[in-house]
Amino acid sequence: MPSRPRTAATGAALAAAAVLLCPAAAEARPPAPAAPSWSAAPTGPARTSFYLEGPPGTALTDRLAVRNPSGRPVTVRLAGAGGDGAGAWLALAPDRVTVPPRTRASVPFTVAVPRDAAPGSHPGTLTVTDGTPGAPTRIPLRLRVTGPTLSALTVEHLAVIRRGAAAVIRYTLVNRGNTALRPRLALRADGLFGPLLRRPARPLPGVLGPGARTDRTETWPDPPALDAVDVTLTATAAGGAQDTATAGYTTVPWGAGAALLLLAAGGGGGAVRWRRRRTARAAATGGAVPDGGCAGPPERPGARPAGGARPAPEPARPRTAATTTTTTTAATTGSGVRA
Numbered sequence: 001m002p003s004r005p006r007t008a009a010t011g012a013a014l015a016a017a018a019v020l021l022c023p024a025a026a027e028a029r030p031p032a033p034a035a036p037s038w039s040a041a042p043t044g045p046a047r048t049s050f051y052l053e054g055p056p057g058t059a060l061t062d063r064l065a066v067r068n069p070s071g072r073p074v075t076v077r078l079a080g081a082g083g084d085g086a087g088a089w090l091a092l093a094p095d096r097v098t099v100p101p102r103t104r105a106s107v108p109f110t111v112a113v114p115r116d117a118a119p120g121s122h123p124g125t126l127t128v129t130d131g132t133p134g135a136p137t138r139i140p141l142r143l144r145v146t147g148p149t150l151s152a153l154t155v156e157h158l159a160v161i162r163r164g165a166a167a168v169i170r171y172t173l174v175n176r177g178n179t180a181l182r183p184r185l186a187l188r189a190d191g192l193f194g195p196l197l198r199r200p201a202r203p204l205p206g207v208l209g210p211g212a213r214t215d216r217t218e219t220w221p222d223p224p225a226l227d228a229v230d231v232t233l234t235a236t237a238a239g240g241a242q243d244t245a246t247a248g249y250t251t252v253p254w255g256a257g258a259a260l261l262l263l264a265a266g267g268g269g270g271a272v273r274w275r276r277r278r279t280a281r282a283a284a285t286g287g288a289v290p291d292g293g294c295a296g297p298p299e300r301p302g303a304r305p306a307g308g309a310r311p312a313p314e315p316a317r318p319r320t321a322a323t324t325t326t327t328t329t330a331a332t333t334g335s336g337v338r339a
Contacts, residue, residue, distance in 0.1 A: 037070035038099065040128040040137045043106060049140035050126065052086070055147055057115040064107045064126065064139070068099040075099075076130050078107065086111055086143035087124030111143060118178035118210040119147035151239025152176035153183060153208075157215075160231050160249035162223075169218040171233055171245065175208045181237035182207055187218055188234075189249075191227040201236060208237075227251055 042050050043063040052060040068074045075098045080090030091110045099105045109126070122143045129136035156172045175181050183204050189197035197220060208214060223229070229249040236242045 036130060036132070036134070036137075038066060038068045038074045038076065038130065040064060040066045040076070040139065042139065049142060051142045051144075052111055053144045053146060054113060056113055056117040056119075056145055058113050060111045060113065060143070061108060062111075064109065064128070065104055066097060066099050066107060066128070067104045069102060071101045073098055073100050074130060076128050078109070079127050080124060080141070081127055081138075082124030082141065085122035085124045086141045087126075089113060089122075089143075090124060090126065090141070111141075113143070113145055117145045118180075119145050119149045120179050149179045149239065150177040151179050151181065151237060151241040153181055153235050153237050153241035154243045155233050155235050155245040158231070158233060158245040158247040160220075160229075160247055162251070165222075167220040167223040167249070169220060169231060169233070170215070171218075172213055172215050173204075173208060173235055174213040175210055177239070177241065178210045179239060180207050180209050181239075181241060183235050183237045183241075185218075186234040186236075187232070189220070189223075189229050189231045191224060191229045193227075196224060196227070196229060197231075201234070223249070224251055 041047065041064075043065045050062050052062060054060050064078065066074075066076055075096060077096050078092050079095065080087040080092070082088065089111050091112055093108065093110075097105055097107050122145060124141040124143065126139045126141050127136045128139070152175070154174045154176055156174055158169070158171045161168045161170065169187070173183055184201045185204055186201040187197065187199040188195070199218075204216070206214070218233075227250075229251070230246055231249055232244060232246045234242070234244045
């Protein structure tokens with residue numbers, strides 16, 4: 001069986017090559033960054049983060065402990081991070097500290113809370129690095145601003161715009177309070193013949209900070225082709241914040257609109273022509289036509305009313321004293337002639 005020695009020899013050669021190549025491969029790998037010889041943490045026992053609390057307009061202080069157990073000095077740099085919260089309000093008198101060998105340094109810092117800071121939580125981070133490659137040391141900085149909180153939210157600039165076969169609902173959400181909000185939005189649309197759209201309240205992405213505003217849109221894929229619609233948006237958030245806005249939306253197809261315009265134009269022209277004919281006829285016959293051109297022919301004297309009843313007789317005129325005297329005199333004169 002001649003194949004076995006050849007297989008064994010081949011395996012031995014491969015193993016020897018692997019042994020020879022492994023040290024070279026290990027040397028080619030970049031060395032892992034060494035752990036820092038120093039450490040940073042809040043002063044005090046068993047503290048893993050900073051916690052500060054105070055009203056707007058105050059300056060809150062704390063201290064950072066940097067330990068250097070090595071035999072050479074270490075220089076570290078400090079900085080704040082965290083957007084517009086405590087990290088941005090962090091003030092470091094020395095932002096670069098050199099710690100001697102086998103020494104601990106206590107570094108003070110201040111958080112200046114703005115006067116217009118909203119009550120609530122404003123987290124941040126204090127970072128410490130020595131300038132060598134590797135991740136910096138990050139220490140959480142938890143700041144709570146005290147004071148009365150106000151949750152207020154408004155829906156503004158609501159409008160519905162036709163886009164082809166669909167409709168786009170545009171609106172603006174504004175945080176009118178002093179706390180950060182996570183708004184929820186409900187949408188409904190009602191036409192002349194009943195409800196058309198119902199979308200229950202759902203959370204919107206992102207957080208709306210105090211005084212912030214955001215422009216948003218909602219798509220309505222199948223609005224009615226012919227209707228008068230009221231679109232209503234209701235925005236809510238924690239703390240009792242709520243607001244509702246309504247906008248009208250009337251849809252009329254182009255063909256129906258053109259037909260209505262032509263019908264209105266035709267009816268108006270016919271009315272003008274009819275009035276002109278009535279005015280000309282009245283002028284030819286001598287009849288007066290009041291404003292509006294709709295008067296009938298003038299009535300004839302003594303004409304019977306339209307109901308068919310005869311007019312009431314005129315009342316008898318009372319006899320005067322002169323008539324009575326003349327009648328008596330004539331009667332007396334007649335009696336004398338007969339005698």
